[in-house]
Amino acid sequence: MQQLGRMVIIGAGINGLVAANLAQQKGWQVTLLERHGEVGGACVAATAELEGQQHDYALGASVLGLMQDFVWQQTGLANRLQAWAPTHPKLVHFPQEQEPAWIYRDPERLDQEFRQRFGEKGDLAKFRADEDRVVRFLQQGYATGHAPTLEAAEAALGAELTALWISGSAQQLLTHYLTAERTRLYMAMTVTESSPVSLREPGTAFTIPMMDSGSVFGSYYGFVRGGIWQVTRTLADLNREMGVQIHTGCHVDGIDVDAGTVHSSAGTLPFDELVLATDPVTASRLTGNEPLAQRTAKERVLGSAGKLNLLFRRPVRWKHGSTAADSDAAFRFLFAVDSLDAFEQATLAVLDGKTDYAPGYYQVYCEGAAMRQQGLHENYDRLAVFFKNLALGQSGEQLAAVEQDVIGRLRPLIENPQDLAWSRLLTPRDLQQRFGFPGGNLEHTELAPGQLFAERGYCSHPQQRFYGFGDMERVSLCGSSTYPCGSVAGTPAWMCIQELLRHRSGAAVSQAGRD
Structure with a gap:
C-alpha cells in the first residue's frame, strides 16, 4: 500500500473515528486526539x-439510522455489531x-390512513416518490464524496424539484403536496429536530429528505445491540487494530499550520494533513484563524x-x-x-x-x-x-x-x-x-439558511476543496457543522477523506506534469 504521510485528527467522535478508519485504510499513518477521557463524542x-x-x-444519540450502509460495512462495524x-x-x-x-x-396504506384519519386530499404518493429521488441523489453524492451544488442538483433532479426540496422552505414544500394540517405536522417534525428554525425560512425543505437519507436500514431508524455507544467504542477498537494511535484525555495546546505540527499533551506531533473533526468555533481557535473565528461568531448555533x-x-x-x-x-x-x-x-x-x-x-x-x-x-x-x-x-x-x-x-x-x-x-x-457544543446543538450549528446544503462548509475555495478549512492548504474540517450534518453519522468524515484522496491524486498528477 502506498504511504500517504502522517495525518493528525482532532476529535474522536463518530466523524473523527470514521475519518481515522478510512484514512488508515488508504495509507495514511493516523494519530487521533480526544480531549475527553473516552472516545465517542455525543455517542x-x-x-x-x-x-x-x-x-x-445514552447521553447523546440513541438511535442508528442516518449512517450510510457503505460506512457501516467498510469500516468493519457490520462484522462486529448487531443492529435491528x-x-x-x-x-x-x-x-x-x-x-x-x-x-x-407501504405508501398506499399510509395514504389511506391519512385520508381516513386526517382528511388528506393531497398527493402523498408523489411526495414520497419525489422525496425518494432527492434521497437517492444525496446518497450518490455521499458515496462518492462529491460536495453538493445547486447546479448538480438541477442537473439530476430538474429545476422544479431542486427549488421545492433543496432551496425552498419547508412550508412551501408541504403545502405543495399535502392539504391536511396533521399530515403536514407529521412531515414537518424533522425540520426542527436539530434546530429551532421557522418552517418559512428558505432552505428548510432540504432537512426533510436529508433526515431520511440514511441507508443502514433503508431510510428508517433502528437500534444497536447493547446501545448506540457500542458503535464508537467498537470503531475505536477497529482503528487501534489497524494501527491508528488514539490519545484520550489529550489537551491540544496549539497548532502551527505552516510548520505542520500539533502541540499537545501527547507531545509535538508532525502532520502532512490535519483533520479537525470538531466544531468550527474550536477549530478556529486552535488554528488561530481570525477570519474564520469572526464568521463562526455570527453563525446560528x-x-x-x-x-x-x-x-x-x-x-x-x-x-x-x-x-x-x-x-x-x-x-x-x-x-x-x-x-x-x-x-x-x-x-x-x-x-x-x-x-x-x-x-x-x-x-x-x-x-x-x-x-x-x-x-x-x-x-x-x-x-x-x-x-x-x-x-x-x-x-x-x-x-x-x-x-x-x-x-x-x-x-x-x-x-x-x-x-x-x-x-x-x-x-x-x-x-x-x-x-462542549457552542449552543447545545448536536449538529454544532443550526440547519438554517446559509448553513445548509452547499453552504454547510468552511473552505475559502469550496469548488476545489469543500471540506478544506479557510485557505489553509493542509487543514480540513469534517465535524457535525459540515455537510450534510452530524445526524448523517460519519458521512462528513467519509466525504472529507474521499475528497482529500482526490485532491492528493490531482496534486500529484499536476506535479508530475510540471516535472
Missing part, C-alpha cells in the same frame, strides 16, 4: 445506579384523539431539544399497538400542538431564553424492547424521549417541572406506569456543558 453512555445495580443509558430496526408501523398521537394514527411503510431517559422495573406495556412481535419496540410520537401555526410558535418561543419550555412534540424510542428483539434482556426496561422545545438556559436538574410534564404525557399511554423507577432529563445546557 457515549452514562451509568445509572439503581437499587444496587448499574445500568447504562422495527418494521411495525410508527404510532402518532395527536391532541384530543383517543387512538393513534399508524404510519405504515442554538439547540432546543431535550432528552428524558427512563428506566422501568418491568417491561413497558403499551395501551396501543398490535399482536406483532415488535409492537412494543415501535417508535411512538406525541404532538402537543395541532396546527402548523402552533408548531411554529412553540419552536420559536424558546429562542430568546425567556421561556424555558414550549411543548411541541415527543419522540419515544423503546430501547429496552429493541434490545429484547436482539436477544439482550437487561435488568430494567429503557425508554428515551426526545422532545422539543427547550431554551439554552437551565440544566435538567433545574427543570424538575419539565421532567414531570413529559412523564405525565406518557403515563396515559402505558398500562404499568407504576414500574417507572428512574429518570434523568438532559437539556441543551447539559449538552453544551458535557460535550
Whole structure:
C-alpha cells in the first residue's frame, strides 16, 4: 500500500473515528486526539445506579439510522455489531384523539390512513416518490464524496424539484403536496429536530429528505445491540487494530499550520494533513484563524431539544399497538400542538431564553424492547424521549417541572406506569456543558439558511476543496457543522477523506506534469 504521510485528527467522535478508519485504510499513518477521557463524542453512555445495580443509558444519540450502509460495512462495524430496526408501523398521537394514527411503510396504506384519519386530499404518493429521488441523489453524492451544488442538483433532479426540496422552505414544500394540517405536522417534525428554525425560512425543505437519507436500514431508524455507544467504542477498537494511535484525555495546546505540527499533551506531533473533526468555533481557535473565528461568531448555533431517559422495573406495556412481535419496540410520537401555526410558535418561543419550555412534540424510542428483539434482556426496561422545545438556559436538574410534564404525557399511554423507577432529563445546557457544543446543538450549528446544503462548509475555495478549512492548504474540517450534518453519522468524515484522496491524486498528477 502506498504511504500517504502522517495525518493528525482532532476529535474522536463518530466523524473523527470514521475519518481515522478510512484514512488508515488508504495509507495514511493516523494519530487521533480526544480531549475527553473516552472516545465517542455525543455517542457515549452514562451509568445509572439503581437499587444496587448499574445500568447504562445514552447521553447523546440513541438511535442508528442516518449512517450510510457503505460506512457501516467498510469500516468493519457490520462484522462486529448487531443492529435491528422495527418494521411495525410508527404510532402518532395527536391532541384530543383517543387512538393513534399508524404510519405504515407501504405508501398506499399510509395514504389511506391519512385520508381516513386526517382528511388528506393531497398527493402523498408523489411526495414520497419525489422525496425518494432527492434521497437517492444525496446518497450518490455521499458515496462518492462529491460536495453538493445547486447546479448538480438541477442537473439530476430538474429545476422544479431542486427549488421545492433543496432551496425552498419547508412550508412551501408541504403545502405543495399535502392539504391536511396533521399530515403536514407529521412531515414537518424533522425540520426542527436539530434546530429551532421557522418552517418559512428558505432552505428548510432540504432537512426533510436529508433526515431520511440514511441507508443502514433503508431510510428508517433502528437500534444497536447493547446501545448506540457500542458503535464508537467498537470503531475505536477497529482503528487501534489497524494501527491508528488514539490519545484520550489529550489537551491540544496549539497548532502551527505552516510548520505542520500539533502541540499537545501527547507531545509535538508532525502532520502532512490535519483533520479537525470538531466544531468550527474550536477549530478556529486552535488554528488561530481570525477570519474564520469572526464568521463562526455570527453563525446560528442554538439547540432546543431535550432528552428524558427512563428506566422501568418491568417491561413497558403499551395501551396501543398490535399482536406483532415488535409492537412494543415501535417508535411512538406525541404532538402537543395541532396546527402548523402552533408548531411554529412553540419552536420559536424558546429562542430568546425567556421561556424555558414550549411543548411541541415527543419522540419515544423503546430501547429496552429493541434490545429484547436482539436477544439482550437487561435488568430494567429503557425508554428515551426526545422532545422539543427547550431554551439554552437551565440544566435538567433545574427543570424538575419539565421532567414531570413529559412523564405525565406518557403515563396515559402505558398500562404499568407504576414500574417507572428512574429518570434523568438532559437539556441543551447539559449538552453544551458535557460535550462542549457552542449552543447545545448536536449538529454544532443550526440547519438554517446559509448553513445548509452547499453552504454547510468552511473552505475559502469550496469548488476545489469543500471540506478544506479557510485557505489553509493542509487543514480540513469534517465535524457535525459540515455537510450534510452530524445526524448523517460519519458521512462528513467519509466525504472529507474521499475528497482529500482526490485532491492528493490531482496534486500529484499536476506535479508530475510540471516535472
